Amino acid sequence: MPHSTRTLPDAPGVGYKPQHFTALLDDPAPVAWLEIHAENYMGGPGGLGGRPLAQLRALAERFPISAHGVGLSIGGPAPLDRDHLDRLSDLLGWLAPASFSEHLAWSTHDGAYFNDLLPLPYTAATLACVCDHIDQVQDHLGRRMLLENPSSYLAFEQSTWSEPEFLSEIAHRTGCGLLLDVNNVFVSATNLDFSAQDYIASFALAEVGEIHLAGHAKDSDDHGAPLLIDDHGSPVADPVWALLDLVLDSAGPRPLLIERDNDVPPWADLAVEAARAGAALARAEERTSTAERILA
Amino acid sequence: MTPPFVSKTSAPSFTSSFAPALSRPLMDPGGPAPDGLTDAQGRAAPRRLAVYRNNVVHGLKQALSAGFPACHALLGAENFDRLASVYAREHPPSDPRMPLYGARFSAFLVTRPDLAHMPWLPDVARLEYSLRLSYRAADSVPIQASCLQSLPPEALGRVRFTFASALRLLRSPWPLRQIHRHALNPSTPPPRPEAEDLLITRPALDPRIDLLSPGGAACLAALMRGQPLGSAIDAGAAYRGFELEPLLTLLLSAAAITGVAISGDRP
Structure with missing residues (x-):
């Protein structure tokens, strides 16, 4: 039985990069679990083998694994790709990960996969469509999934729901959990000029099964306003760490992931960020237990 | 210029057609931006749409240069980048398995008259794609x-x-x-x-x-x-x-x- 059938611990994890394989098996501290992109472990005809499979098997023996999908296009109007859903089901079947998550976004249209998480308007119609897709995913996979909040660069005039309310309603209707990406909240709040703190206050924190942290890049838009790009290419920014403390104060400790997909640093540098996440969790645990003592 | 009433009547249908409306400008930088996409003040914001377009094209080009390192070295970064942009727009991935992206890159290189002086290049792409499939088989x-x-x-x-x-x-x-x-x-x-x-x-x-x-x-x-x-x-x-x-x-x-x-x- 793979280790990864356990639930994700309320501890730091990292997004797995093959260049860190040896270092991780050698001394993973302070990292207690790993996240993989599901699509990287789907084979062509005949299935996956070789080094990618061998490494994933070795990691799953040692760590709880979170399988993170980037290609289901749950937020798109088109029907879900049944072949892709089957491939996902095969992977989750043998890997038995502690968690499976996907995005409130779309990435496929008319036979083309865009390899990016694209935005959707938040309306009654898109709400019904997303919920229908999540029902299909959870039925097909036979498990609860987590849905992640996106990073946004523009607004849709026709949106009638705020994002936290939209996500909360999806969780309520489908029974799915939520993945709260704190960097995405900060990026979207800056780009669309809303309060990140208000966003967190109205987020369904009780449904959050995992938290993401990542770095972003700074740019500006057509009118000179700041435009942050969620590029996972640098360390987590200080205001995002501060926002994390706010989340953990309200939600209590949760599985906490450091994502780094571009300019991936040596393992030691990522371990330092994971340790900072561990310290934030320890502080949150301390505050929670103090609060419990006072209330008792 | 789009008359305002067209924008108004097209807004409800845009709810279900946001994917086709956004897909076109993603792959066609010269095309018109879809209606209804704005900054927080409700102003048109083409640079914001460009973030998505850059993410898409940059991500696909990056996947190609990682998947075809010898072709990248033979062409040089600038030429590879230019060809990869054209390929990404003409042949976006057909499913989300990015490690399999580039199956038609070799055939695409054959069709390029500007590569006539490098007739071996499509075979190098074929070799690199075969190595990638073998690695994951x-x-x-x-x-x-x-x-x-x-x-x-x-x-x-x-x-x-x-x-x-x-x-x-x-x-x-x-x-x-x-x-x-x-x-x-x-x-x-x-x-x-x-x-x-x-x-x-x-x-x-x-x-x-x-x-x-x-x-x-x-x-x-x-x-x-x-x-x-x-x-x-x-x-x-x-x-x-x-x-x-x-x-x-x-x-x-x-x-x-x-x-x-x-x-x-x-x-």
């Missing part, structure tokens, strides 16, 4: 050499093989392995002008490239089509200097044969 259990030795000699001509899914055969009129090696490591000898038939196998976790002797590719191609060893030998023997034994030794040592059957039996 399903695991298989090879037969042992003793398995062939135990066959009755009179039945050898009727023997058929099955092969590991990591095995690939590439035939090229160019010194493909030498070009590939020299592109990735310029300290290796420059390629000599000669045709090369290549065998890609994966004895353990990494693909290996071997050069096939004359007739080896014709013989192996026949075996891979499911023909019995007798007719495969005939196909190889059409080439001067063909020898069966080195080919079989190579296939066995590279863990490339997964099954043996005598004609009439199921392999």
